[in-house]
Amino acid sequence: YKVLEEEEGETKTLPPGSMGIPVIGETIHFIIQKADFFRQKRQKYGPIFKTHLLGKPTIRVSGKENVRRIILGENKIVQSSYPPSVQKLLGSKSITISCGEQHKNKKRQLMKFLSPDFLAQHVDAFSEISVEYLKKWSDCPSVEIYKECRLLFTDLAARYLVSMDIAAEDNLRMKELFQIFSDNLFTFPVNLPGFGFHKALRAKAELKKMFKKIVEQSGKSSNEFSSVLEAYGASMNDFSEFNEESFLDAITELLWNASETLSSTAVCVIYLLAKNPRVLRKLCSELQEKEFMSTNSTQDASGCYGNRPITAKNVLDLHYLDCVVKEVLRTVPTIGGAYRKVIESFTLEGYTIPKDWRVVIGIRDTHENDISILDPLEFNPDRWTEAGSTSSIAFLPFGGGARVCPGKNFAKLVLKIFTVELCRRCDWKLLTDNPELTLFPTPRPKGNWKVCFFSKFH
Numbered sequence: 001y002k003v004l005e006e007e008e009g010e011t012k013t014l015p016p017g018s019m020g021i022p023v024i025g026e027t028i029h030f031i032i033q034k035a036d037f038f039r040q041k042r043q044k045y046g047p048i049f050k051t052h053l054l055g056k057p058t059i060r061v062s063g064k065e066n067v068r069r070i071i072l073g074e075n076k077i078v079q080s081s082y083p084p085s086v087q088k089l090l091g092s093k094s095i096t097i098s099c100g101e102q103h104k105n106k107k108r109q110l111m112k113f114l115s116p117d118f119l120a121q122h123v124d125a126f127s128e129i130s131v132e133y134l135k136k137w138s139d140c141p142s143v144e145i146y147k148e149c150r151l152l153f154t155d156l157a158a159r160y161l162v163s164m165d166i167a168a169e170d171n172l173r174m175k176e177l178f179q180i181f182s183d184n185l186f187t188f189p190v191n192l193p194g195f196g197f198h199k200a201l202r203a204k205a206e207l208k209k210m211f212k213k214i215v216e217q218s219g220k221s222s223n224e225f226s227s228v229l230e231a232y233g234a235s236m237n238d239f240s241e242f243n244e245e246s247f248l249d250a251i252t253e254l255l256w257n258a259s260e261t262l263s264s265t266a267v268c269v270i271y272l273l274a275k276n277p278r279v280l281r282k283l284c285s286e287l288q289e290k291e292f293m294s295t296n297s298t299q300d301a302s303g304c305y306g307n308r309p310i311t312a313k314n315v316l317d318l319h320y321l322d323c324v325v326k327e328v329l330r331t332v333p334t335i336g337g338a339y340r341k342v343i344e345s346f347t348l349e350g351y352t353i354p355k356d357w358r359v360v361i362g363i364r365d366t367h368e369n370d371i372s373i374l375d376p377l378e379f380n381p382d383r384w385t386e387a388g389s390t391s392s393i394a395f396l397p398f399g400g401g402a403r404v405c406p407g408k409n410f411a412k413l414v415l416k417i418f419t420v421e422l423c424r425r426c427d428w429k430l431l432t433d434n435p436e437l438t439l440f441p442t443p444r445p446k447g448n449w450k451v452c453f454f455s456k457f458h
């Protein structure tokens with residue numbers, strides 16, 4: 001790769017960086033170092049650098065304006081394009097991988113399903129399921145928090161996104177399979193025993209078998225499953241076109257997307273609130289002030305503690321809660337980067353971003369290096385309350401433009417409900433010394449963090 005090219009008399013400069021060894025590029029470093037690979041490169045080369053990853057020359061871009069330009073340039077200068085391992089594992093019909101009209105239709109359907117009315121209708125249910133798990137956790141001496149959050153949010157997503165009840169033992173196995181699937185999404189697409197890709201394909205095949213069994217045992221026909229699955233093809237309206245593989249792929253994509261992201265963020269909420277008692281106190285004060293949290297621990301005849309039920313409307317009154325959830329997503333963004341293919345060469349900060357290269361939008365890098373705020377690495381929800389300053393904060397945890405996360409409002413509501421129930425019902429303590437997070441593929445504990453929950457009402 002020549003650093004300088006001449007085209008139409010114009011000098012074109014590729015961003016700084018290194019392309020590694022032929023064919024393999026720097027993929028092995030990336031697989032070993034994960035998020036640190038990008039951090040080190042950014043420190044060395046700045047916000048735009050080139051490398052060669054997973055079979056393609058790649059440019060990683062960070063910085064609010066740069067990222068905005070790419071996100072809003074979908075289908076004009078870039079198009080969503082994930083590495084071959086991700087494409088094969090999610091399937092060409094998944095929302096993440098599909099493009100053009102097919103993508104637009106599926107996305108529209110999914111967003112229609114996840115309407116404000118749908119969210120409002122299920123607030124009680126989201127609350128109940130959070131309470132169910134919090135009670136279970138408080139009854140144990142300690143719990144492995146990441147595992148438990150995965151069980152909770154897979155259960156929640158299965159019930160409300162795909163109308164599927166999963167038994168506890170199936171959920172445990174699903175948790176293991178989703179973990180193998182996620183851990184090996186970004187890898188060499190070599191389908192041979194011992195390779196990560198092979199393990200992920202097997203995990204997905206087993207997941208689909210489990211979903212098929214659950215669907216069959218439910219006695220429902222496929223068109224009785226929630227309309228969200230129609231997003232994956234007109235098949236469910238027209239039985240002759242019903243495609244079982246697409247139906248099971250759709251369940252996998254939705255459950256994986258929801259449980260991976262929500263469990264990761266919920267663990268970060270638990271961790272960051274435990275680490276920042278001042279923030280937790282301030283959040284509890286807000287809950288008390290707005291009558292979401294009673295200071296009276298006496299249970300009434302209906303089993304309530306005088307806590308105000310959460311609704312889609314009254315949760316909006318909780319401004320500090322909003323700041324806390326935003327700050328968790330800013331300091332530890334769930335998705336570190338989004339992948340695109342360049343369909344039309346363009347320039348950024350004077351560098352050429354050539355056609356056919358891959359561009360990775362650095363979400364984490366952009367948040368971490370935000371020069372418009374003080375100490376961007378610090379967890380400080382109060383920064384969101386300072387008048388006038390918030391619109392300049394780099395904040396794109398859900399991406400943007402045509403590829404914006406369709407689960408954004410669902411995720412924010414579920415996370416807020418979980419956080420309110422957590423704070424008003426429990427105290428908790430991390431039992432692991434020096435807990436550390438690993439950031440790739442999504443933030444999660446390094447090792448098994450144990451957490452002890454105490455019910456506030458015992």
Ligand code: HEM
Pocket residue numbers: 080095096097107161254257258259261262265333334335338339396397398399400402403404405406407408410411
């Ligand atoms: C904290 C929670 C979540 C975060 C931070 C998050 C983040 C993201 C981001 C950054 C993208 C854009 C990727 C890109 O630009 O290529 C995305 C896409 C997507 N998300 Fe989420 N997500 C979350 C929860 C969910 C949930 C609950 C669902 C399911 C309802 C979901 C379904 C999807 C789908 C289907 C896409 C692909 C959209 C497309 O390609 O147009 N996400 N998510």
